[in-house]
Amino acid sequence: MVGQLTCLAELHSHSRASDGKPTPEEIVVTAAKLGLRAIAVSDHNTFRGSALALRAARDLELDIYLIPANEVRTSRGDVLVLCPSLPDEDPPGGIDPRELRKWSDERGCIMIAAHPFHPGRKSVGLYMLRNHEVFDAVEVWNPRGIPLLNYPAERFARSKGMPMTSGSDAHVLSELGEAPTVINAATCRPEDVIEAIRRGRCSPTRGLMRLSALREAIAWSVERRLRPSGPWLASPLGDLKRGL
Numbered sequence: 001m002v003g004q005l006t007c008l009a010e011l012h013s014h015s016r017a018s019d020g021k022p023t024p025e026e027i028v029v030t031a032a033k034l035g036l037r038a039i040a041v042s043d044h045n046t047f048r049g050s051a052l053a054l055r056a057a058r059d060l061e062l063d064i065y066l067i068p069a070n071e072v073r074t075s076r077g078d079v080l081v082l083c084p085s086l087p088d089e090d091p092p093g094g095i096d097p098r099e100l101r102k103w104s105d106e107r108g109c110i111m112i113a114a115h116p117f118h119p120g121r122k123s124v125g126l127y128m129l130r131n132h133e134v135f136d137a138v139e140v141w142n143p144r145g146i147p148l149l150n151y152p153a154e155r156f157a158r159s160k161g162m163p164m165t166s167g168s169d170a171h172v173l174s175e176l177g178e179a180p181t182v183i184n185a186a187t188c189r190p191e192d193v194i195e196a197i198r199r200g201r202c203s204p205t206r207g208l209m210r211l212s213a214l215r216e217a218i219a220w221s222v223e224r225r226l227r228p229s230g231p232w233l234a235s236p237l238g239d240l241k242r243g244l
Contacts (some may be wrong), residue, residue: 083107140166165181182205
């Protein structure tokens with residue numbers, strides 16, 4: 001496509017700002033080393049991880065773009081919200097998907113149904129069956145869990161003509177970049193990546209979780225449950241944004 005370039009974008013990852021093991025800085029440094037051109041640090045119910053990742057990428061002068069993101073736990077399940085710029089506030093937890101749609105539209109953000117048909121993972125699959133118009137795209141490949149559970153998402157997205165993405169859902173560094181989304185856009189800047197996804201100029205990859213990543217992820221899951229800690233980051237989002 002004339003005037004377009006291809007960039008690999010990690011659209012689903014978690015840092016210590018929610019339930020991930022690495023810091024946002026560790027994520028962006030690793031992503032840059034892996035050759036990813038854009039990354040969304042999509043912590044649960046907060047853009048704080050994205051704010052710190054943006055700061056780290058700027059201060060370290062990394063050759064990678066940061067897409068402000070948040071995996072919002074709605075009243076119907078988890079939804080990835082990707083924005084062209086860092087919002088001033090997080091959407092309310094437990095928000096109805098249609099209310100999140102309004103919130104996203106007001107800020108130019110997009111909504112991606114995360115791992116929609118993975119049982120036990122707070123997924124929006126059942127809701128999406130009757131309300132697909134609420135979402136801009138479907139995450140059709142997520143390496144966590146049983147790989148076969150991804151195929152119903154792809155079949156559904158194709159039946160509705162919806163854009164399809166993929167993401168590692170990384171909670172430890174060794175998972176990062178396992179299933180990036182291929183983006184065809186003018187640049188790899190957040191606004192161009194978001195517009196490309198909205199228009200369907202994207203395609204998923206289907207990487208599998210490596211054994212080493214699985215071992216590290218299991219060890220982190222056990223550690224987090226045996227030794228729970230208080231909030232790692234309590235700074236208000238507005239204060240973090242003013243520091244950028």
